[in-house]
Amino acid sequence: MQWTELIVFSALFLFVTVLGFVAAKWQKGETLEHLDEWGLGGRKFGSWITWFLVGGDLYTAYTFVAVPALMFGAGAMGFFALPYTVILYPIVFLPLVRMWSVSRVHGYVTPADFVKGRYGSHWLALLIAITGIFATMPYIALQLVGLEAVLRSMGLNGSGILGHLPLFIAFVILAVYTYQSGLRAPALIAFVKDILIYIVILVAIVYLPAKFGGWGEIFNDADAKFKATPAPGDGILLNANNQLQYATLALGSALALFIYPHSLTGILASRGRNVIKRNMVALPAYSLVLGLLALLGYVAISAGTKPIVNQATGRPDTNTIVPELFGANFPSWFAGIAFAAIGIGALVPAAIMSIAAANLWTRNVYKEYLKKNASPAEEAKQAKLASLVVKFGAVAFIVFIDPQFSIDLQLIGGVIILQTLPAVAIALYTRWFHIWGLISGWFAGMAYGMYLLYLIPSADKSRLHFGGSALPLNQLSIFGWHPFGGSAMTIYVGIIALAVNLIVAVIVTLIAKKAKVFNGTDQTDPSDYHVDEDNPRVKPIAAH
Amino acid sequence: MPSEHKTGLRWSNWNLLLILPLFMLITPWFNQDEPRLFGLPFFYWYQFVFVPLGVLCVGLVYVKTKDQPVVTGKPDKLGVDDLDEGAN
Numbered sequence: 001m002q003w004t005e006l007i008v009f010s011a012l013f014l015f016v017t018v019l020g021f022v023a024a025k026w027q028k029g030e031t032l033e034h035l036d037e038w039g040l041g042g043r044k045f046g047s048w049i050t051w052f053l054v055g056g057d058l059y060t061a062y063t064f065v066a067v068p069a070l071m072f073g074a075g076a077m078g079f080f081a082l083p084y085t086v087i088l089y090p091i092v093f094l095p096l097v098r099m100w101s102v103s104r105v106h107g108y109v110t111p112a113d114f115v116k117g118r119y120g121s122h123w124l125a126l127l128i129a130i131t132g133i134f135a136t137m138p139y140i141a142l143q144l145v146g147l148e149a150v151l152r153s154m155g156l157n158g159s160g161i162l163g164h165l166p167l168f169i170a171f172v173i174l175a176v177y178t179y180q181s182g183l184r185a186p187a188l189i190a191f192v193k194d195i196l197i198y199i200v201i202l203v204a205i206v207y208l209p210a211k212f213g214g215w216g217e218i219f220n221d222a223d224a225k226f227k228a229t230p231a232p233g234d235g236i237l238l239n240a241n242n243q244l245q246y247a248t249l250a251l252g253s254a255l256a257l258f259i260y261p262h263s264l265t266g267i268l269a270s271r272g273r274n275v276i277k278r279n280m281v282a283l284p285a286y287s288l289v290l291g292l293l294a295l296l297g298y299v300a301i302s303a304g305t306k307p308i309v310n311q312a313t314g315r316p317d318t319n320t321i322v323p324e325l326f327g328a329n330f331p332s333w334f335a336g337i338a339f340a341a342i343g344i345g346a347l348v349p350a351a352i353m354s355i356a357a358a359n360l361w362t363r364n365v366y367k368e369y370l371k372k373n374a375s376p377a378e379e380a381k382q383a384k385l386a387s388l389v390v391k392f393g394a395v396a397f398i399v400f401i402d403p404q405f406s407i408d409l410q411l412i413g414g415v416i417i418l419q420t421l422p423a424v425a426i427a428l429y430t431r432w433f434h435i436w437g438l439i440s441g442w443f444a445g446m447a448y449g450m451y452l453l454y455l456i457p458s459a460d461k462s463r464l465h466f467g468g469s470a471l472p473l474n475q476l477s478i479f480g481w482h483p484f485g486g487s488a489m490t491i492y493v494g495i496i497a498l499a500v501n502l503i504v505a506v507i508v509t510l511i512a513k514k515a516k517v518f519n520g521t522d523q524t525d526p527s528d529y530h531v532d533e534d535n536p537r538v539k540p541i542a543a544h
Numbered sequence: 545m546p547s548e549h550k551t552g553l554r555w556s557n558w559n560l561l562l563i564l565p566l567f568m569l570i571t572p573w574f575n576q577d578e579p580r581l582f583g584l585p586f587f588y589w590y591q592f593v594f595v596p597l598g599v600l601c602v603g604l605v606y607v608k609t610k611d612q613p614v615v616t617g618k619p620d621k622l623g624v625d626d627l628d629e630g631a632n
Contacts, residue, residue: 076587079587079588079591082591082592082594082595083568083569083591083594086565086568086591086594086595086598087565087566087568087569087598089565089598089602090561090562090563090564090565090566090598090601090602091562091566093562093602093605093606094559094562209583214583215582215583215584216580216583217583218583219580219583219584219585236577236585236587237575237576237577237585237587238571238575238587243571243572243575246571247569247570247571250569251569274610277606278606280602280606281599281602281603281606282599284595284598284599287595288592288595291591291592291595295588429553530554
């Protein structure tokens with residue numbers, strides 16, 4: 001047991017717990033009993049708060065733990081996280097402000113609300129809501145994987161159910177203050193999280209390379225390690241077969257990120273269009289940190305860091321690489337701060353994600369099907385309860401099911417959420433697609449994507465299915481025809497599934513339009529997409 | 545805003561700058577070890593350079609297209625404490 005680390009960690013954890021409860025009173029509106037307040041923090045966050053909130057939301061503990069672990073294990077391929085988070089902002093810059101404006105005029109809380117307003121179809125909205133909830137759940141579970149990696153590095157590495165007890169306690173605390181304070185809790189805690197992360201990364205990036213002979217030495221060590229392994233796909237550079245995978249994975253992940261419900265929650269909580277635009281300029285500061293952090297995977301190679309064996313599963317857990325590297329090379333008090341940064345880094349996104357999932361449940365399932373005339377206070381109550389259910393579901397995932405399963409699910413999550421892109425993102429610009437086109441495209445893309453993921457074994461061949469997202473092109477088949485037979489190049493499954501989705505959506509739309517099938521009603525007006533905060537047409541906050 | 549045309553789309557040629565960062569996806573242009581910078585292989589530092597480049601592109605588009613709908617009388621204050629005051 002590492003007492004110094006544990007004490008520093010606990011002290012900081014206690015501090016953010018207090019913040020979490022105090023947050024309910026921070027900048028408070030007239031009532032917390034409304035989704036605009038509980039679920040969107042009053043829709044009034046300024047540039048700084050949004051920067052911390054969205055930054056804390058997108059750059060999660062899992063990212064900070066898993067990306068270096070991927071670099072440690074596979075090399076250059078893990079660096080896709082940098083292009084992913086660089087191209088992200090130019091891609092979403094224009095659509096996001098449209099989404100904000102239209103949501104602000106009509107009081108939309110979730111992406112499915114928008115789809116329902118745009119197409120007047122609660123079935124299409126239900127499809128989008130369920131997709132969102134399903135894709136978010138394993139993402140929350142993954143935050144626990146990050147938190148647990150830190151706890152186990154501090155010596156809280158028990159076996160069996162009891163081994164998960166520290167994790168369970170941390171999550172109960174999180175669940176209670178999220179229940180009470182809503183989105184204000186992660187917004188306030190994000191300040192602490194991000195400041196800690198920046199301090200830790202800057203120190204790590206200056207101190208550690210110097211300790212192991214400089215970056216040149218570190219890259220040479222990594223190169224030597226990868227050359228010595230039999231695996232053909234690793235190395236400090238990409239090879240002929242994984243470059244397409246690198247580019248498509250970065251692109252697909254960037255397209256997927258802002259249609260995840262939790263990212264949109266952060267955007268909709270902001271005060272106005274300029275707040276969002278400024279953030280699209282300023283958020284890459286986190287990408288820089290993420291890129292530097294990724295390189296710590298190579299530092300761990302030079303340092304000879306060994307992943308610790310997870311007593312609950314009995315296997316070495318590469319996600320402990322970064323915590324182990326910090327633990328072995330920093331004085332214990334600073335390692336404690338580093339562990340707290342990662343641990344608190346898990347709480348912020350987990351809170352936002354559970355709020356986003358709860359909003360989806362409340363607005364697009366509960367209010368739509370179970371209690372049509374629910375008052376705003378009843379909606380808020382329902383969302384609070386749903387956030388508890390979602391979080392305990394995530395804990396159960398980790399405790400009772402192999403954590404590897406949530407990592408696989410998260411991988412699938414990206415492919416799944418991409419299938420909502422035509423209905424959520426393209427619909428911001430055009431209503432050309434027909435409802436039936438969107439629905440058929442969703443089913444086609446989803447089915448084909450799942451089929452392709454099923455075909456992929458894990459890199460070490462220990463599992464035959466759902467082992468990764470890189471599909472060798474020679475396995476790509478169109479009704480038994482292999483257009484790229486013999487090619488060993490790999491590509492990200494999400495992009496193929498999205499292409500299938502779009503093709504089917506176009507074909508069905510053309511048919512439906514020819515047959516003059518009714519295409520729903522559009523609640524929105526073209527000018528809604530440009531409304532800013534000072535416009536009289538914005539919907540009053542927390543109104544009925 | 546009745547002056548809006550039917551499609552509701554606004555276009556500025558500055559938006560084309562948003563395409564520039566996407567060029568970092570063309571991996572054959574930079575998938576090499578040499579030349580190194582501070583010990584970092586070309587593959588890594590080249591992609592790091594795209595971070596400020598992306599900021600520059602998005603920032604330019606923001607500044608140059610700002611004249612369209614703007615908020616009046618509500619500057620975004622930089623002090624953290626009074627950030628959200630004045631909203632609603």
